[in-house]
Amino acid sequence: MEENNTILKVENISKQYRLGTIGTGTISHDLNRWWHKIRGKEDPYLKVGETNDRALKGESDYVWALKDIDFEVKRGEVLGIIGKNGAGKSTLLKILSKVTAPTTGKIKSRGRIASLLEVGTGFNPELTGRENIYLNGAILGMTKQEITNKLDEIIEFSGCQRYIDTPTKRYSSGMTVRLAFAVAAFLEPEILVVDEVLAVGDAEFQKKAIGKMQDISKSEGRTVLFVSHNMAAVKSLCTKGVVLENGKVVFKGDSDESVDFYLNINTNSEQRVYDNVKIKKNGIKKVEFLNSNIPIKHSEKIRIKIDFHEQIANFSIGLALLDANKNKIFTNVFFVENTKETITCEIPDELLLKGFYSFDVATFNTSQVFEYLHDVCNFEIEDLDNDYRFQNRNIGNIKVNCEWY
Amino acid sequence: MDKKEFSEGEWLYEIGPKNNVFELNFKEIWHYRDLLMLFVKRDIVTVYKQTILGPLWYFIQPLFTAITFTIIFNNVAGIQTGKVPSFLFNLAGIVVWNYFTACLNETSDTFKKNAAIFGKVYFPRVILPMSIVITNLVKLGIQLIIFIVFYVYFLTQGMESHVNWLFIFYPLLIVVMGLLGLGFGMLISSMVTKYRDLTFLVSFGVQLLMYVSAVMYPMDLVKEKLPQFGWLIEYNPLAYVVETSRYLLLGEGTFSIWGTVYTILVSIIIFLFGLIIFNRTEKSFIDTV
Numbered sequence: 184m185e186e187n188n189t190i191l192k193v194e195n196i197s198k199q200y201r202l203g204t205i206g207t208g209t210i211s212h213d214l215n216r217w218w219h220k221i222r223g224k225e226d227p228y229l230k231v232g233e234t235n236d237r238a239l240k241g242e243s244d245y246v247w248a249l250k251d252i253d254f255e256v257k258r259g260e261v262l263g264i265i266g267k268n269g270a271g272k273s274t275l276l277k278i279l280s281k282v283t284a285p286t287t288g289k290i291k292s293r294g295r296i297a298s299l300l301e302v303g304t305g306f307n308p309e310l311t312g313r314e315n316i317y318l319n320g321a322i323l324g325m326t327k328q329e330i331t332n333k334l335d336e337i338i339e340f341s342g343c344q345r346y347i348d349t350p351t352k353r354y355s356s357g358m359t360v361r362l363a364f365a366v367a368a369f370l371e372p373e374i375l376v377v378d379e380v381l382a383v384g385d386a387e388f389q390k391k392a393i394g395k396m397q398d399i400s401k402s403e404g405r406t407v408l409f410v411s412h413n414m415a416a417v418k419s420l421c422t423k424g425v426v427l428e429n430g431k432v433v434f435k436g437d438s439d440e441s442v443d444f445y446l447n448i449n450t451n452s453e454q455r456v457y458d459n460v461k462i463k464k465n466g467i468k469k470v471e472f473l474n475s476n477i478p479i480k481h482s483e484k485i486r487i488k489i490d491f492h493e494q495i496a497n498f499s500i501g502l503a504l505l506d507a508n509k510n511k512i513f514t515n516v517f518f519v520e521n522t523k524e525t526i527t528c529e530i531p532d533e534l535l536l537k538g539f540y541s542f543d544v545a546t547f548n549t550s551q552v553f554e555y556l557h558d559v560c561n562f563e564i565e566d567l568d569n570d571y572r573f574q575n576r577n578i579g580n581i582k583v584n585c586e587w588y
Numbered sequence: 589m590d591k592k593e594f595s596e597g598e599w600l601y602e603i604g605p606k607n608n609v610f611e612l613n614f615k616e617i618w619h620y621r622d623l624l625m626l627f628v629k630r631d632i633v634t635v636y637k638q639t640i641l642g643p644l645w646y647f648i649q650p651l652f653t654a655i656t657f658t659i660i661f662n663n664v665a666g667i668q669t670g671k672v673p674s675f676l677f678n679l680a681g682i683v684v685w686n687y688f689t690a691c692l693n694e695t696s697d698t699f700k701k702n703a704a705i706f707g708k709v710y711f712p713r714v715i716l717p718m719s720i721v722i723t724n725l726v727k728l729g730i731q732l733i734i735f736i737v738f739y740v741y742f743l744t745q746g747m748e749s750h751v752n753w754l755f756i757f758y759p760l761l762i763v764v765m766g767l768l769g770l771g772f773g774m775l776i777s778s779m780v781t782k783y784r785d786l787t788f789l790v791s792f793g794v795q796l797l798m799y800v801s802a803v804m805y806p807m808d809l810v811k812e813k814l815p816q817f818g819w820l821i822e823y824n825p826l827a828y829v830v831e832t833s834r835y836l837l838l839g840e841g842t843f844s845i846w847g848t849v850y851t852i853l854v855s856i857i858i859f860l861f862g863l864i865i866f867n868r869t870e871k872s873f874i875d876t877v
Contacts, residue, residue, distance in 0.1 A: 192599075200875065210783070277874075281603060281710035284871040290603040298709055305705045309634040318630060321623035322709055 189293070190406050191256040191279075191374060196288035198249040198274055198430075199229065229286070248274045249430045252288070256374075256423075261400045261407040263421035263438050265414075265445045270427040272410045273378060279408065280376050294373020294406070297323050299364070308352035312343055312362055315351050319366045333369045340395070341365035342388075361388055368395045375399065378410045393420055414442045414508060443507040447539035447561060457544070457559040466554045468492045470544055473527065478565035481537070481582075485530040487560065489544065496522040498553065503543040504530070506580050509558060511543070536580055537566035617712050627719035632726055646730045650686060654679040661804045669806065672750070672838045673742055679735055681803040684765060684833045687728045688826065689794050691769025694720045696776035696790055699873050706874055713870040714863070717774055721766045728762065735837070750839030758836050764852055765829050767859040774862035778869035801826040806834075806841050825851040 201209070216226055228245055249271045256262050264272050277283045279290060280298030305322040306315050316337055320330040330337075338347055341362045343354070351359055367375070377396070393416060399405050400422075411417055417424065417438055424441025426434035434444045455477060457470035472479075473486040489500065496519060503514040519526065541561045546553040636642045654675055661667045662674035669677040695717040699706070702716060743749060780786045800820050802810070807827060811818040821827045828851040835841045 213782075277707070278603065282707060283874045284603070284605050287605060291599040291601075292603070293600050295600070305709065307630055307634060309637045310630060314630075314633075318623075318626050321620070321626045322705070322711055324620070324711065325622075326619075327622040327626075 188257045189255050190258045191293070191296075191408075192291040193252055193254050193279075194289045194291065196249055196252040196275070196278060196285045196290065197247055198271075198278065198283075199245055199286040200248050201228075202244050202246060247430050249278070249285070252427075252430075252432055254425055254432060254435060256406055256408070258373075258406060259400055259404045260423050261396070261409060261421045261438075263417040263424040263441060264408060264410045264427065265412075265417060265424060265441060266427035271430040272427055274430075275427070276376050276378050276408065276410060292374065295324070296374045296376060297367070297370050297372035298376040299323075299367040299378065306351055306359060306363060309350055311350055312341075312347040312354070313338075315362065316366055319363060320370075323367060323370055324372070325370060329371075337365045337369050340368060340391075357385060357388070364388075364392055368392070368399070372405070374406045374408065376408045389416075396420055414446065418442055443539050446507045446509070447563070455560060455562060457556055465492050467544065467546065467556065470542070470556070470560055472560065472562065478563040481535065481564055481566040482532055484532045485535075485562075487528050487530075487542070489526045489528070491524055491526075494522040494524050496520065498546055498548045500526060501543075501545045501547065502528055503545075504535075505541045505543060505558060507539040509541075512540075512580050514543075533582060535564045536578065536582055537564055538580055539563050540580075613712065617714065620711050620715055623711060624715050624719050624722070627716065628722045628726075631719065631723040643730065646727055647734050650679065650682050650731050651734060653682050657682070657804045667805050667809065670840045671748065672840050673747065676735075676738060676742055676747075676838065677834065677840065678804055679738060680834045680837050681830050683728065683731045683735055684761070684830055685798060685801065685803045685826075686731065687724055687762065688765050688769045688829075689798075690724045690727065691721050691766060692773045692776075692794060693790070694724070695770055695773025696780070696787075698773070698777040699781045699869070700777070700784075703874065714774075714866060717770055717777070717866070720773075721770050724769075725762070725766070739837075750837075752839065754836050754843075758833065761829055761833050761836065764825075764855045767855040768825060768829070771855065771858035771860075771862035774866040775858075778862075778865045778873070781869055781873040797826065800824055802830050807831045808842060825854045 201212075212228060216228060219225065219227055252271075252275060254262075264275065266272050274283075276298065278285050280296055282298075305319055307318060310318065313334075316334065317327065317330055321327065338344055341358075341364075343358050343362050346354060346358065351362070354362070367377075375396075396407055396409070397420060400407050407420075409417065409421055421438035424434070424436060424438040424445075425432055426441050426445045434441055436444075455472065457467070459466070459468055468490040470487060470489050473488050474483065479485055487502075499516050499518050501514055501516045504512045506512055515528070517526070517528070539561065540563070541558050542556075544554075544556040544559060636645060639645065641648070657678040658675045661678075662669060667674075698713070698716050698720075706713065776786055776790055798804075801824055802821060807821055810821050828847045831841045832843055832848065832851075835843045
């Protein structure tokens with residue numbers, strides 16, 4: 184029973200790419216590879232691949248764009264795949280939609296996969312909207328009959344009735360996306376792969392598209408794999424999430440948890456402290472935690488110390504707490520009357536729930552802002568008391584003891 | 589069958605690193621047949637959009653080539669074309685030859701030209717070369733119309749009619765030509781995905797090939813005048829197709845059973861070979877194109 188519910192199984196997928204240009208240099212590698220192959224040996228270049236971190240200078244010409252990706256998707260799930268640029272999201276989707284083959288590993292599927300990678304693929308600018316619906320639909324795997332049956336619905340959904348017999352080269356980019364998404368939305372594959380489609384449409388259309396995708400997964404029971412940098416869309420649309428970093432799966436779980444994890448992927452010890460000792464000679468020198476351990480416990484007071492380069496007085500210092508989505512939870516202002524070099528702020532215990540947080544710190548007076556530090560001092564709250572988490576769902580950031588009667 | 593095997597077989601399909609050499613999913617190609625026809629329609633409709641003469645361009649190109657050939661090869665160089673007018677002789681050869689070169693040139697570009705769309709969506713890649721061959725069939729049909737127009741014109745001018753019952757084999761000849769163009773084209777397009785050297789060879793190679801394919805002279809003429817190079821034409825399947833097509837349309841030239849069987853066999857082998865290589869390449873060409 185459990186087994187049957189899995190519609191897609193990704194088993195140890197890896198993809199190796201060679202960096203640099205193709206030229207006379209590559210042919211020796213190709214010959215070497217071929218020579219190993221005819222002797223029945225393993226490809227020698229599979230061993231030399233390095234982790235794909237675009238910012239680091241590497242030793243090898245070969246990198247693993249994906250390395251040992253392993254996950255399962257159940258029927259009707261909407262899986263969000265998130266990660267930074269170059270984390271391997273699009274490569275993964277390309278492999279899933281059979282555009283390119285993995286270097287090693289296997290994908291098993293119980294349903295037809297249709298992809299919607301950058302919509303409008305195969306739109307011919309010379310053809311009219313109607314002709315393009317047919318062409319695009321057929322490219323995505325529909326038959327002519329299927330498209331004819333749904334033509335009116337597609338045109339209606341796109342909201343481009345007026346332009347439907349005009350060549351698409353006269354369309355605005357938003358209209359093209361609307362039309363293309365409309366075609367794809369009426370596809371009937373068991374698994375739909377969607378990559379960054381919502382970026383171009385306007386707010387109304389984005390809402391419509393998200394609604395349609397929710398329909399697809401909820402009422403029609405189809406599975407959607409969704410890649411986006413729009414975290415709000417991932418949260419509202421997806422039920423599960425996978426976070427990729429440098430070609431590896433670093434987190435699997437609920438979509439909310441995945442988004443939180445992704446947004447705080449950079450929470451390492453360096454970013455826990457705002458350090459300005461060497462760079463500037465005035466203003467805020469350093470912001471750091473006085474708590475000995477991070478993650479900080481729910482039952483622990485949070486204490487942050489702010490150091491200044493010089494002794495100053497008669498100004499205000501403001502502190503804003505941000506949640507994982509960088510929305511302000513609260514702000515608090517303290518007026519510094521007497522000359523001071525160090526200020527400490529204490530946030531009460533038993534206030535913040537489990538999650539990732541950071542601060543905005545600002546100094547100002549009534550007429551001007553001296554300094555504004557955005558999103559510094561990332562930290563995590565550990566909540567050992569699971570009562571506050573209902574079915575493991577995101578329940579907000581602040582613990583409030585309400586009275587019920 | 590034990591239980592484990594059954595649960596493995598439940599998967600609809602698997603995506604792995606490599607295609608099996610002989611694995612070709614005909615069912616899948618059949619599923620995408622509408623796409624094939626839509627590609628054909630797209631190519632025919634869009635080529636001459638925003639032009640004034642439109643499909644007339646299909647006529648103009650072979651017409652002028654035939655006129656040029658007639659002036660250079662027949663009037664200046666003095667090649668004899670037997671009982672039929674030289675112009676008609678050249679036109680018959682050019683129409684068939686054009687079909688081959690169009691198929692070859694366009695299919696040999698498949699992977700490179702369509703990298704953008706292939707990089708986004710999956711459909712059986714072989715659909716595109718197939719659509720090219722069919723699109724060119726329409727072009728060939730239009731060009732045959734001018735051939736018929738001139739044929740009728742020369743009949744009224746007193747040329748003897750040579751139409752015989754063998755004419756019904758003409759479509760078969762076109763199929764052979766299509767297979768050759770498609771086979772070579774798929775082979776080249778697979779080979780140029782990584783190393784593009786072959787692209788340069790194709791562009792002038794096709795031109796050179798025309799001179800050994802009996803397009804502007806009867807096959808016998810070369811065998812007679814250059815016996816040491818006769819084999820070049822003797823073993824060139826293209827020369828047979830061109831020569832035979834002229835025999836069927838004009839009753840001019842030679843026709844041999846052995847040559848026909850040889851041509852058909854070679855075409856099928858080249859086509860299958862091209863198909864296998866193409867099928868092997870399609871899975872990961874996008875990484876190297």
